[in-house]
Structures are given as C-alpha cells and as structure tokens.
Amino acid sequence: MEAEIVIICIVSFFAGFIDSIAGGGGLIQTPAILLLFPQFPVATLLGTTKIPSLSGTMFSAYLYSKKVEVNFRIFTILIPAAFAGAFLGSWVITLIEDDFIKPAILVILTLVAIYTFLNKSLGETTYRKTEIRKQMIIGSLFGFVIGFYDGMIGPGTGSFFILAFIVFLGFDFLTAAANAKMLNVATNIASIALFASTGNILYRLAIPMAICNVCGAFLGTKLALLKGNKFIRAFFLIVVVATIMRFAIEIFQ
Numbered sequence: 001m002e003a004e005i006v007i008i009c010i011v012s013f014f015a016g017f018i019d020s021i022a023g024g025g026g027l028i029q030t031p032a033i034l035l036l037f038p039q040f041p042v043a044t045l046l047g048t049t050k051i052p053s054l055s056g057t058m059f060s061a062y063l064y065s066k067k068v069e070v071n072f073r074i075f076t077i078l079i080p081a082a083f084a085g086a087f088l089g090s091w092v093i094t095l096i097e098d099d100f101i102k103p104a105i106l107v108i109l110t111l112v113a114i115y116t117f118l119n120k121s122l123g124e125t126t127y128r129k130t131e132i133r134k135q136m137i138i139g140s141l142f143g144f145v146i147g148f149y150d151g152m153i154g155p156g157t158g159s160f161f162i163l164a165f166i167v168f169l170g171f172d173f174l175t176a177a178a179n180a181k182m183l184n185v186a187t188n189i190a191s192i193a194l195f196a197s198t199g200n201i202l203y204r205l206a207i208p209m210a211i212c213n214v215c216g217a218f219l220g221t222k223l224a225l226l227k228g229n230k231f232i233r234a235f236f237l238i239v240v241v242a243t244i245m246r247f248a249i250e251i252f253q
Contacts, residue, residue, distance in 0.1 A: 008037075009209055009212040012029055012052045016217040017216035017220040019053070019057065020220030021231075022235040023159035024239035033049055044199075044200040047192070047195025047198075048201050048209070049206075051203075051207070053213065054185065054188035055211075057188060057217070063217075063222070064181055075182050075183075081144040082143035082186040083190040085151065088148055090194040142164040150184075157187065158184055159236060173232040
C-alpha cells in the first residue's frame, strides 16, 4: 500500500504540472489511481482525485491571477453555471455508464486537435475585447456543458475550457489558461461536494496527492508564464493528442 501511495503521489505531481499549463492532468492521474487501487470502487477513486485536482488548480489560478488579466465580473455567471454542470454530471455518472459518450468525445477531441493545428495563429495574439453581456451568455453555456463533462468523465476538461475561451471569447492562450483555472476550481468543488456527501473520497490518499499536485502546479504555472502563448499552444496540442490516444485505446481495445 505504501509503495502505491508513493507512485500515485509522483503521478499527481506530473498531473499538476500538465494541468496548470494546458489542462489534461486527469489524463494520467485518473487511470493511474484506477490501476493502483483496484480494490476500491471506481466512484470512490474518481472522488479522491478531485481533491488534488482542486488543490493544484486553485494554486495555479492564484499564480496566474497575479500576472494575467482575469475578468472576475464574468465569473459571477460562469462559475455558478460550471458548478451546476459539474454537480449534475457527477450525479449522472453514479447512475449510468459512460461508454456511449467516449466515442463522441474522441471525435470532438480529434476535431479540436485538427482545428488548433491548422489555425497557426489561434490564441497567439493579444485577446480581443468582447462585450461583457456576450461573454456572460456564451461563457455560461460552455461553462455548464464542459462542467457537466468534468463531473461525469473528467480528462481533458481544462483543455476544453481553454479552447472555449479562445474560440468563443477571443482570448489568447495565456489568458485563456488563467481564466480556465477559475472555472475548473468551480467544477472541482461541485464534484467534491457530491462525492464527499456520498462517502466517496479516500482522504489518506487525497491529502498527500494534493500536496504533490500543488508542487507540480507551481512549476508548470511558472513555466507557462515564462514561455508564453507559443509554448502553451504546443503543450495544448500534445495534451489533446495524448487524450485522443487514451480514448481511442479504451474504445477499440
């Protein structure tokens, strides 16, 4: 048990590092904990990963907010929408299997990768100003939908949030990454509330994982702020492609 805890903590460090830059930390953290602790229910393991995810995301959001413009006004609408979506998604996953959703997610992620790759300037220029009411309406819609996905499945949520901020609100990659963290905090809190209320969190795993995730998030955020948009765009593509490969293996194996 002790060796498995050490391994999952190392994985959580790298998950925090990846997630702080381009999202997708769950890509390695979720399958790792399912593999290392098969004796526990899946819902319990998924609930446990939400604690380190929240810790790393909150710390990353704080670091980003000190260096990157974050429009806190729009989050008065976006955060409740993302919270509601994630809570509903977490509830739904306790009722049904997610196998039928994975093929659809695979197609969406493939389109995301192609779209980002072909649009060389996507998210690399200073973001355009968008009317605040439009930001709130569009943001609340994608906040709820992606929040629902995060609560129900998870991996790639940060990447979806980043792309949504770029495509729909005109943010650059750095600003999108910073703002995405704020919504990711909301979705993680919602999921934790649901999983904690049903007793599906292993705190003896979650706490050391959280410490390691924060350390990874610190390093990743510092690197993202230092390297800027082109670095985040490249990292974003790597994470999306890796997520595509993971879903493809699960579907076709």
